[in-house]
Amino acid sequence: MKLTIALLATLTGTTAFLPSRPTPHHTHSTAPQPPKALNAYQIGFEIDAPTPEQQDSLDALEQVRKFIPNPTPVVQRPDLGTSVLISGFNPQDPSSSMALDFLNNEDSTHLLFTRVIAHVEDVKLAKKRMIGRNARYTGLLDKLSFLEAAGDDGSVAAVPSLEELEGVSSWVAHVGDGDLSKLNAIVEMAEAAPSVKNVSILISGAQSLGDIALREAEDMLKSKTTTFAYTLLAVGEWNDEPEASCAYGLRNVTDVEAGGSLIGLSETFSREESLRLVTECLAIDKASGLCLVANASKNVTSSESRLIRGMREAGYTRHQEVEFMVTKGVKGYNDMLQQEAEQSASRPLTPEEIEEAKREEEEQKKIRQEEYKQASLRALEPYAKEWAEMQYERQYNLKTMIMSKEAFVKTIWDRALFESELHEKKKWGKEFDEDAERKAFKERQEREREEKRKRTEQMLAALNYDDVIKKPRETERAEKAYWERTNEALREKMESEEADKELMEKIMLGLVKADDDDEGKLE
Numbered sequence: 001m002k003l004t005i006a007l008l009a010t011l012t013g014t015t016a017f018l019p020s021r022p023t024p025h026h027t028h029s030t031a032p033q034p035p036k037a038l039n040a041y042q043i044g045f046e047i048d049a050p051t052p053e054q055q056d057s058l059d060a061l062e063q064v065r066k067f068i069p070n071p072t073p074v075v076q077r078p079d080l081g082t083s084v085l086i087s088g089f090n091p092q093d094p095s096s097s098m099a100l101d102f103l104n105n106e107d108s109t110h111l112l113f114t115r116v117i118a119h120v121e122d123v124k125l126a127k128k129r130m131i132g133r134n135a136r137y138t139g140l141l142d143k144l145s146f147l148e149a150a151g152d153d154g155s156v157a158a159v160p161s162l163e164e165l166e167g168v169s170s171w172v173a174h175v176g177d178g179d180l181s182k183l184n185a186i187v188e189m190a191e192a193a194p195s196v197k198n199v200s201i202l203i204s205g206a207q208s209l210g211d212i213a214l215r216e217a218e219d220m221l222k223s224k225t226t227t228f229a230y231t232l233l234a235v236g237e238w239n240d241e242p243e244a245s246c247a248y249g250l251r252n253v254t255d256v257e258a259g260g261s262l263i264g265l266s267e268t269f270s271r272e273e274s275l276r277l278v279t280e281c282l283a284i285d286k287a288s289g290l291c292l293v294a295n296a297s298k299n300v301t302s303s304e305s306r307l308i309r310g311m312r313e314a315g316y317t318r319h320q321e322v323e324f325m326v327t328k329g330v331k332g333y334n335d336m337l338q339q340e341a342e343q344s345a346s347r348p349l350t351p352e353e354i355e356e357a358k359r360e361e362e363e364q365k366k367i368r369q370e371e372y373k374q375a376s377l378r379a380l381e382p383y384a385k386e387w388a389e390m391q392y393e394r395q396y397n398l399k400t401m402i403m404s405k406e407a408f409v410k411t412i413w414d415r416a417l418f419e420s421e422l423h424e425k426k427k428w429g430k431e432f433d434e435d436a437e438r439k440a441f442k443e444r445q446e447r448e449r450e451e452k453r454k455r456t457e458q459m460l461a462a463l464n465y466d467d468v469i470k471k472p473r474e475t476e477r478a479e480k481a482y483w484e485r486t487n488e489a490l491r492e493k494m495e496s497e498e499a500d501k502e503l504m505e506k507i508m509l510g511l512v513k514a515d516d517d518d519e520g521k522l523e
Contacts (some may be wrong), residue, residue, distance in 0.1 A: 081169020087119035088174035145352040165193035200282040229288040384416035
């Protein structure tokens with residue numbers, strides 16, 4: 001029974017990709033939730049050192065922690081305003097209500113909109129689909145209004161008109177199916193509307209777009225945009241996974257080499273996560289003027305997963321997390337690794353530096369192994385405690401228990417950990433020989449008891465009779481005699497003082513005539 005996985009949930013990284021505080025529509029999601037930390041790994045008591053692969057993962061996590069600074073406040077766009085409009089969303093798709101929830105989320109203190117406008121094709125349908133219980137409870141109804149997306153010729157308008165954009169300071173536009181032809185209309189209308197200062201554009205279904213098309217879109221935005229700040233985000237086909245269910249990466253279009261892959265043809269991205277990203281970028285000042293591509297990363301050993309997990313462990317909010325991925329992200333992390341490699345290769349180390357590096361590496365290795373051991377054992381403790389308390393209750397009910405619960409649990413703790421190990425193996429369907437493991441555990445316990453008995457016998461054999469028994473007894477007798485003599489002297493003194501006091505009282509009362517000897521004695 002050997003533990004062959006390091007730091008359990010730390011290496012799996014599953015617990016980092018859970019929503020910190022889900023919005024109300026999460027409760028209606030039917031998407032599968034991520035597995036909990038303790039999945040099918042062998043858990044035991046004889047802790048081995050991590051394997052080379054596990055050690056590499058631990059080293060990479062340590063590098064990520066050094067790269068990620070402490071959370072700092074996000075620099076917000078100064079002219080975000082109090083009025084926001086959303087367009088391009090289908091009321092029959094969950095994305096429409098999700099966008100409203102993110103823009104009216106009470107936890108997003110950087111999005112303080114007092115007026116929310118939905119530009120939709122069918123207002124009647126939108127009111128039925130986009131207004132739910134969440135809108136009533138969060139105060140969205142007091143802010144929300146609808147505009148009919150109707151053109152001058154009676155057709156459906158892809159973008160709102162100048163009159164509809166009047167007084168709107170921020171605009172979240174959605175373009176489905178990777179249709180970049182609508183970008184030009186969005187830019188022209190935002191440029192013509194004097195009140196619009198920020199535009200965040202989400203392009204879904206962009207897996208068919210190549211780097212050339214996105215570069216042309218970026219060039220168009222840079223050339224035509226003069227009166228407002230923009231952020232463009234391209235993602236693949238939407239899926240129904242909840243936000244924060246896996247890691248993600250954000251790449252600037254300009255950072256991708258010509259002909260490089262941006263989004264795989266079969267790649268999908270969480271609908272909810274994409275809306276989270278595009279609404280957060282609307283308020284982040286450092287996201288202004290960027291064209292980004294978002295990719296999901298479900299590989300727990302990827303740089304994206306390690307970065308996201310590291311930030312969430314460090315206490316980053318989603319707003320801070322998105323800013324960090326926009327400004328630094330995987331590119332900044334890889335640049336740091338490359339810079340460290342170049343610095344280490346530019347100058348050879350001295351023998352003293354090499355020796356110091358070896359000592360530090362050994363110390364870090366011992367620390368990691370101890371953390372690995374403690375984390376592994378802590379994973380067994382909840383069920384072990386439950387099992388031990390159940391055994392106590394069973395014997396207590398049989399009237400055979402003569403000790404407290406705490407003492408009993410401490411007495412059988414090793415057995416409880418063993419039972420917890422077997423429970424985890426059964427829980428995750430791991431094949432093992434239970435009889436053989438129980439026999440091996442019993443033999444190990446007997447060996448430990450025998451070794452403890454021998455150590456006790458050796459310790460007693462090494463003790464000297466005079467040191468252990470004779471001298472303590474003589475010392476005890478001497479102390480007893482000393483205190484007896486002291487008490488006797490005190491008793492005699494007290495009796496003498498009492499007699500003198502009684503004689504003085506009689507003389508004062510005239511009952512006894514004092515002679516010269518008594519007066520001298522009293523003086």
